[in-house]
Amino acid sequence: xxxxxxxxxxxRTLRAxxxxxxxxxxxxxxxxxxxxxxxxxSTPTTxxxxxxxxxxxxxxxxxxxxxxxxALTFQLxxxxxxxxxxxxxxxxxxxxxxxxxxxxxxxxxxxxxxxxPALDGCGSFAGSPDPGEEQIVIVDIDVPAGYTxxxxxxxxxxxxxxxxxxxxxxxxxxxGDEGAPTQPILAVxxxxxxxxxxxxxxxxxxxxxxxxxxxxxxxxxxxxxDGVTPPDCGTPVIEPWLTFAPASGAVAAGxxxxxxxxxxxxxxxxxTHTAALCIASNDPAEPMRAIPLQFSVAAVSCASPSNIFxxxxxxxxxxxxxxxxxxxxxxxxFLAAVAPGYETNAFTALRTGxxxxxxxxxxxxxxxxxxxxxxxxxxFYLFDGAGELSTVSAGDTSALTITFTGAPVTAIxxxxxxxxxQNLTSIEMNLQPPTAIRIELADGTVxxxxxxxxxxxxxxxxxxxxxxxxxSAPVADGDGNYVWGVFDNLVVGSAx
Amino acid sequence: xxxTRVSTLALLALxxxxxxxxxxxxxxxxxxxxxxxxxxxxxxxASGSDSVRGGSPVTxxxxxxxFLAAVAPGYAEHDFSxxxxxxxxxIQYTDGSDSWxxxxxxxxxxxxxxxNGDGYISTxxxxxxxxxxxxxxxxxxxxxxxxVWPSDFSLQPTSGQVVLTVxxxxxxxxxxxxxxxxxxxxxxxxxxxxxxxxxxVDAPEIDPPVPxxxxxxxxxxxxxxxxxxxx
Numbered sequence: 001x002x003x004x005x006x007x008x009x010x011x012r013t014l015r016a017x018x019x020x021x022x023x024x025x026x027x028x029x030x031x032x033x034x035x036x037x038x039x040x041x042s043t044p045t046t047x048x049x050x051x052x053x054x055x056x057x058x059x060x061x062x063x064x065x066x067x068x069x070x071a072l073t074f075q076l077x078x079x080x081x082x083x084x085x086x087x088x089x090x091x092x093x094x095x096x097x098x099x100x101x102x103x104x105x106x107x108x109x110x111x112x113x114x115x116x117p118a119l120d121g122c123g124s125f126a127g128s129p130d131p132g133e134e135q136i137v138i139v140d141i142d143v144p145a146g147y148t149x150x151x152x153x154x155x156x157x158x159x160x161x162x163x164x165x166x167x168x169x170x171x172x173x174x175x176g177d178e179g180a181p182t183q184p185i186l187a188v189x190x191x192x193x194x195x196x197x198x199x200x201x202x203x204x205x206x207x208x209x210x211x212x213x214x215x216x217x218x219x220x221x222x223x224x225x226d227g228v229t230p231p232d233c234g235t236p237v238i239e240p241w242l243t244f245a246p247a248s249g250a251v252a253a254g255x256x257x258x259x260x261x262x263x264x265x266x267x268x269x270x271x272t273h274t275a276a277l278c279i280a281s282n283d284p285a286e287p288m289r290a291i292p293l294q295f296s297v298a299a300v301s302c303a304s305p306s307n308i309f310x311x312x313x314x315x316x317x318x319x320x321x322x323x324x325x326x327x328x329x330x331x332x333x334f335l336a337a338v339a340p341g342y343e344t345n346a347f348t349a350l351r352t353g354x355x356x357x358x359x360x361x362x363x364x365x366x367x368x369x370x371x372x373x374x375x376x377x378x379x380f381y382l383f384d385g386a387g388e389l390s391t392v393s394a395g396d397t398s399a400l401t402i403t404f405t406g407a408p409v410t411a412i413x414x415x416x417x418x419x420x421x422q423n424l425t426s427i428e429m430n431l432q433p434p435t436a437i438r439i440e441l442a443d444g445t446v447x448x449x450x451x452x453x454x455x456x457x458x459x460x461x462x463x464x465x466x467x468x469x470x471x472s473a474p475v476a477d478g479d480g481n482y483v484w485g486v487f488d489n490l491v492v493g494s495a496x
Numbered sequence: 497x498x499x500t501r502v503s504t505l506a507l508l509a510l511x512x513x514x515x516x517x518x519x520x521x522x523x524x525x526x527x528x529x530x531x532x533x534x535x536x537x538x539x540x541x542a543s544g545s546d547s548v549r550g551g552s553p554v555t556x557x558x559x560x561x562x563f564l565a566a567v568a569p570g571y572a573e574h575d576f577s578x579x580x581x582x583x584x585x586x587i588q589y590t591d592g593s594d595s596w597x598x599x600x601x602x603x604x605x606x607x608x609x610x611x612n613g614d615g616y617i618s619t620x621x622x623x624x625x626x627x628x629x630x631x632x633x634x635x636x637x638x639x640x641x642x643x644v645w646p647s648d649f650s651l652q653p654t655s656g657q658v659v660l661t662v663x664x665x666x667x668x669x670x671x672x673x674x675x676x677x678x679x680x681x682x683x684x685x686x687x688x689x690x691x692x693x694x695x696x697v698d699a700p701e702i703d704p705p706v707p708x709x710x711x712x713x714x715x716x717x718x719x720x721x722x723x724x725x726x727x
Contacts, residue, residue, distance in 0.1 A: 100583055102582060102583045102585075102609070103582070104582070105582070349581075349582050351620055351621070351622070351649060351714070352608070352621065353608065353621040353623075354621075354622065355649060355710070355712055356701070356711050356712045357710055358710060359649050359710065360648075360649070360650060361650075378712075
């Protein structure tokens with residue numbers, strides 16, 4: 001990351017010099033009589049292509065006249081868009097005045113004091129935090145897959161008018177390109193669950209993809225999985241109820257290979273059986289991947305007259321007496337399992353404040369989102385610039401539920417994490433602490449994991465329609481504080 | 497918009513609050529409907545028999561053509577085709593034959609922005625009104641009208657009510673209209689004989705709520721006309 005700072009008044013003449021200086025990693029000092037300048041850094045300093053990247057910008061306004069900034073806006077190259085803007089700390093706004101977050105979903109927008117440009121509101125972006133104190137704005141930037149090279153993020157501060165003009169300043173943060181992968185990357189479901197009835201065999205397909213470069217070579221074995229200790233892939237164990245083919249292969253970059261997994265319920269007792277697939281590959285980041293398998297066998301025969309509901313599902317449209325659910329913790333692997341025509345929603349630039357549900361979304365795959373608990377004033381509280389749905393408060397009964405209302409949905413995934421929009425015991429806002437996330441599907445399947453950032457992903461691909469799923473963060477931290485369980489960048493569609 | 501104008505608007509809003517508090521009903525003789533000119537909804541104010549705190553009479557129109565026939569040439573008209581979707585600051589216009597200056601915003605005491613659709617006006621927060629207001633320092637207008645309707649969370653037109661309040665510059669409520677509507681075709685126009693301070697548009701939530709549906713409604717406005725009454 002490279003930083004430069006200079007008053008806009010001199011921008012035309014000094015921009016080239018500033019950028020040249022920036023190339024050497026130096027900051028450009030504010031001019032002596034300038035009313036306002038802005039300095040800052042970004043964490044991280046690089047971006048990933050084809051992703052919504054979050055950056056923590058530590059920004060400081062420098063003003064000889066002790067001025068602040070009434071507007072803080074961001075400019076990005078064409079095609080790169082702002083997905084969300086959130087404040088972290090050390091900003092002064094009147095308690096009853098909310099900033100205006102404008103331009104979300106575009107390449108030019110940001111955070112304005114309400115009333116701007118009349119400057120008749122109150123509060124501002126503070127100019128002088130204590131030495132060493134962070135003053136952070138979090139921006140989510142949606143970078144298309146086709147964008148390459150340096151990404152200049154211009155932070156524009158509009159001063160509050162104290163001191164001599166000019167009252168504007170720019171800071172250009174140059175974000176580096178992480179580049180395309182140079183090694184094979186294994187993309188595969190993180191777990192697979194099959195529910196079936198007795199006396200039958202079920203064949204399920206497991207896609208092994210390569211989202212990196214070069215050829216991915218893989219070999220599959222199986223081992224034990226007790227659901228508690230991590231599977232020991234160094235000790236292969238053959239489960240008679242599970243066979244697969246091919247046991248090894250090669251996958252070109254951007255492609256996938258299908259492995260047929262055959263589950264035989266006719267040779268096991270009713271109940272739940274577990275194992276793990278071990279995939280050894282030349283993915284340097286993860287040369288051995290263990291995939292937990294859960295095989296649930298009902299006592300009822302598939303030929304039973306009551307089989308429609310005996311299998312634990314509301315319908316039996318596919319006539320297979322079985323349902324397979326693949327869970328993904330990687331967006332690329334999930335998308336490889338989704339048929340074309342899926343819809344995405346970043347929930348950017350929504351209306352804000354207290355809102356009653358259900359809130360409708362989607363076109364080809366419509367769905368409604370509800371929030372619990374419900375209050376007279378509203379079920380949701382949508383924060384300015386957050387770019388995500390949220391309940392009124394956090395707690396063990398707070399949850400967001402997606403219910404599909406139209407075409408059958410067999411694939412859904414999104415980023416899921418814990419967001420502390422507000423913190424009653426700290427000035428810090430919009431933290432993303434490690435959070436126990438719980439996702440429950442309408443069929444009773446429960447996925448739990450600890451999310452550590454908004455990049456955490458969960459996706460589900462099913463052979464039967466997924467009717468609804470609920471997201472929550474029902475566990476308090478050690479101090480008794482709860483965090484909002486949220487989702488974003490939702491993908492809804494059909495299994496490939 | 498200057499700080500002076502905002503202060504004026506604040507005073508006007510205070511006046512409106514006071515006037516509203518003193519108004520409990522709109523009782524009074526209503527002329528037979530058969531005698532109403534086409535598009536005229538409410539003869540209560542047109543007759544001047546039900547003015548509030550001595551305020552000026554206001555004629556309410558439900559038909560745009562009839563309303564425009566009662567407005568002098570040179571009126572300002574906005575279809576907001578230049579408005580992009582999303583949140584915006586207050587929108588200021590200075591136009592029309594008398595260079596009327598007016599601001600479209602969510603209200604003097606509202607602390608949230610507008611939230612517009614593609615070519616129409618709405619609000620970010622569900623409880624905020626749309627306010628179209630001028631100040632006593634600006635050229636006065638005596639006619640104002642617009643299409644109004646309730647929109648849902650996704651800015652789609654939906655069923656419900658819209659409540660319009662006309663505030664006169666003398667601090668009285670010139671007219672209050674409740675429109676039952678489900679689309680963007682409903683129009684209300686107001687023509688007065690005294691200066692109008694502003695038009696405030698609210699969309700109350702559905703009561704009682706319909707199970708499975710959100711009761712929230714957002715005020716939405718388009719095709720605004722501001723001008724002077726025909727002499």
